[in-house]
Amino acid sequence: MIIEQLEEPLPGSILPTLGGSWYTDPDVFALEQERIFSTQWMCVLRGDDLPAAGDYRLVQVGREQVVVSRNRRGEIRAFLNVCRHRGMRVCTEPAGTARKFQCGYHAWTYDLDGKLVAAPNLTKMPDVDRDAYGLRGVAVQEWMGYVWVCLAPEPPSFTGTVLGDLVTRLGEAETFDAWQVADLRLGKRIAYDVHANWKLIIENFMECYHCATIHPELTEVIPEFADGWAAQTYVGRGAEFGDGVEGFTVDGSAGVTPLPLLTADQERRYFAVTIKPTVFVNMVPDHVVVHRMFPTAVDRTYVECDWLFLPEVVEAGTDVSRSVELFDRVNRQDFEACERTQPAMSSVAYADGGSLVPAEHHIEAFHAWVREQLG
Ligand code: FES
Ligand SMILES: [Fe+2]
Numbered sequence: 001m002i003i004e005q006l007e008e009p010l011p012g013s014i015l016p017t018l019g020g021s022w023y024t025d026p027d028v029f030a031l032e033q034e035r036i037f038s039t040q041w042m043c044v045l046r047g048d049d050l051p052a053a054g055d056y057r058l059v060q061v062g063r064e065q066v067v068v069s070r071n072r073r074g075e076i077r078a079f080l081n082v083c084r085h086r087g088m089r090v091c092t093e094p095a096g097t098a099r100k101f102q103c104g105y106h107a108w109t110y111d112l113d114g115k116l117v118a119a120p121n122l123t124k125m126p127d128v129d130r131d132a133y134g135l136r137g138v139a140v141q142e143w144m145g146y147v148w149v150c151l152a153p154e155p156p157s158f159t160g161t162v163l164g165d166l167v168t169r170l171g172e173a174e175t176f177d178a179w180q181v182a183d184l185r186l187g188k189r190i191a192y193d194v195h196a197n198w199k200l201i202i203e204n205f206m207e208c209y210h211c212a213t214i215h216p217e218l219t220e221v222i223p224e225f226a227d228g229w230a231a232q233t234y235v236g237r238g239a240e241f242g243d244g245v246e247g248f249t250v251d252g253s254a255g256v257t258p259l260p261l262l263t264a265d266q267e268r269r270y271f272a273v274t275i276k277p278t279v280f281v282n283m284v285p286d287h288v289v290v291h292r293m294f295p296t297a298v299d300r301t302y303v304e305c306d307w308l309f310l311p312e313v314v315e316a317g318t319d320v321s322r323s324v325e326l327f328d329r330v331n332r333q334d335f336e337a338c339e340r341t342q343p344a345m346s347s348v349a350y351a352d353g354g355s356l357v358p359a360e361h362h363i364e365a366f367h368a369w370v371r372e373q374l375g
């Protein structure tokens with residue numbers, strides 16, 4: 001009897017992924033809400049989304065609904081959207097402009113700094129400390145033109161976590177300054193309601209082993225992606241545009257005005273950074289694409305994607321549609337892949353997880369981080 005000799009894989013070629021239940025078990029998701037989304041700095045909106053004093057938006061951070069607003073001094077503030085009287089939601093519209101925040105139940109009223117300033121009969125309760133009964137504050141940081149909030153009473157170092165991920169990918173944080181992301185303007189925002197676990201979206205973003213299969217437009221612009229090695233596989237390296245490609249657009253045609261501070265080795269290249277747990281930053285010569293994810297259930301993730309350009313490009317009403325269309329197609333291709341993966345996560349065939357090939361081995365560091373957070 002002849003037994004066919006199968007070619008052995010190289011030792012160590014395959015590393016395991018997380019098991020399927022990490023993507024389907026509501027208890028895992030509850031733990032992630034508690035130990036990741038409630039402890040890390042979460043990027044919730046762009047500062048320009050709140051242009052004037054009193055402007056506010058509601059955002060979901062872990063299990064909490066947070067009001068992010070701008071006070072009279074122009075500073076960003078964030079509060080839990082819970083009345084300190086008997087707990088009604090104070091703000092009920094997803095966004096708006098307020099002079100004060102007044103609860104619709106018994107009319108407790110808070111100023112733009114969250115302090116309790118009025119309530120029926122409050123003057124007859126002189127012992128009530130109006131700061132102590134103010135809306136519960138949430139830590140805020142502004143960076144890259146975005147508002148980041150952290151629910152933890154003692155947030156982790158922003159430098160050690162958010163900027164740490166930037167350094168891990170780019171080699172040094174200063175490299176990032178060339179794109180001047182804080183000074184760019186929103187040219188387009190598209191929201192996606194993805195029926196997949198947030199970790200599948202991160203894993204997908206971190207690798208390019210799938211690029212040749214599902215991203216025909218992207219691999220036309222960046223032919224090296226067809227080989228499967230993501231820009232994120234290497235420290236500090238950007239993936240090079242193909243010969244004859246003029247810009248990071250859906251058809252490789254020229255983009256808009258390039259960002260002025262880029263160095264020669266940042267031009268004609270695509271850089272990508274994953275900032276754990278829920279942010280992707282993509283940098284190309286004339287724009288930056290920022291993804292913010294809001295995990296809403298173990299199998300569902302709301303994603304907002306911003307395309308940022310130089311202010312003069314946006315103010316002039318320049319047509320940026322070819323630039324937007326490239327990453328919008330990439331997003332739809334990626335999210336469809338994630339949505340087709342999600343249902344299989346509960347199969348017995350995936351109970352012990354799947355396989356990471358060498359071009360995906362760097363994803364293991366993300367899995368290790370998740371395991372570490374959940375303890
Ligand atoms: S619950 Fe808000 S005022 Fe009573
Ligand atoms: Fe992709």
